[in-house]
Amino acid sequence: xxxxxxxxxxxxxxxxNAYAALFAAMAWSSMGNEVTVVLRGEGVHTARKGQVDPFxxxxxxxxxxxxxxxxxVGGRVVADRQALQIRGIRAEDLIPGAEVLDPEEIRRVxxxxxxxxxxx
Amino acid sequence: xxxxxxxxTVTMMLFSAPFxxxxxxxxxxxxxxxxxxxxxxxxxxxxxxxxxQMTEQNPKLFFPVGEAVKRLIEKGATIKSCEICxxxxxxxxxxxxxxxKDYSSTKVINGVNFCSIYGFVDMLSRxxxxxxxxxx
Numbered sequence: 001x002x003x004x005x006x007x008x009x010x011x012x013x014x015x016x017n018a019y020a021a022l023f024a025a026m027a028w029s030s031m032g033n034e035v036t037v038v039l040r041g042e043g044v045h046t047a048r049k050g051q052v053d054p055f056x057x058x059x060x061x062x063x064x065x066x067x068x069x070x071x072x073v074g075g076r077v078v079a080d081r082q083a084l085q086i087r088g089i090r091a092e093d094l095i096p097g098a099e100v101l102d103p104e105e106i107r108r109v110x111x112x113x114x115x116x117x118x119x120x
Numbered sequence: 121x122x123x124x125x126x127x128x129t130v131t132m133m134l135f136s137a138p139f140x141x142x143x144x145x146x147x148x149x150x151x152x153x154x155x156x157x158x159x160x161x162x163x164x165x166x167x168x169x170x171x172x173q174m175t176e177q178n179p180k181l182f183f184p185v186g187e188a189v190k191r192l193i194e195k196g197a198t199i200k201s202c203e204i205c206x207x208x209x210x211x212x213x214x215x216x217x218x219x220x221k222d223y224s225s226t227k228v229i230n231g232v233n234f235c236s237i238y239g240f241v242d243m244l245s246r247x248x249x250x251x252x253x254x255x256x
Binding site: 002004007016017020021023024027028031033116117118119120 | 133135166167168237238240241244245247250252255
């Protein structure tokens, strides 16, 4: 199964990056391919649960909804533990199903699954 | 020079608009070098990067991205632009016209084509190498 790693390092809403990255991840996954989304730096905010309907409030898509949809179709979402800790975000603040990995584990995921790699 | 029977495809995604950063410049330079070496080059313009397709760009001091895009097309690069990103930014209407989507535009460099995100997925699927410019 062809593999793709997508890295998100921007927070949602301020930039289009997270939304566009998840849009591409969903399309790749829906074609029967394997995708891993890696959240680093400010990108860890992408998987925060409890987003209050961003579309209704600020006309921007909910990355919580996108992450949930991606997880439902078998996509993998991993967040950098160090980036979470620095920002005071706990594992339980994340959408269920999103994984928290140490930087070394993330490096391993990228090496094993990143035959194709996109950075957002 | 890569032999034609062994021609490999380099697929490049551009995510940033020209001039605000050098990502478009770098992509154009790398793409042209890859074409000169005999690689097939496919480029996807995503998000603000669709501005690279604009006609009549006239940067006085910056790298001439529009001219580079034209040259890449002349040299055989495939350039596809995100359809909904281009509709959002007013380049095309994308409405159905006689059963086909209307991609006609005077604002887009000749030879730039449009596709959905699934078109980009196809490009990624057949790529031998993937390069990403401007996402982070």
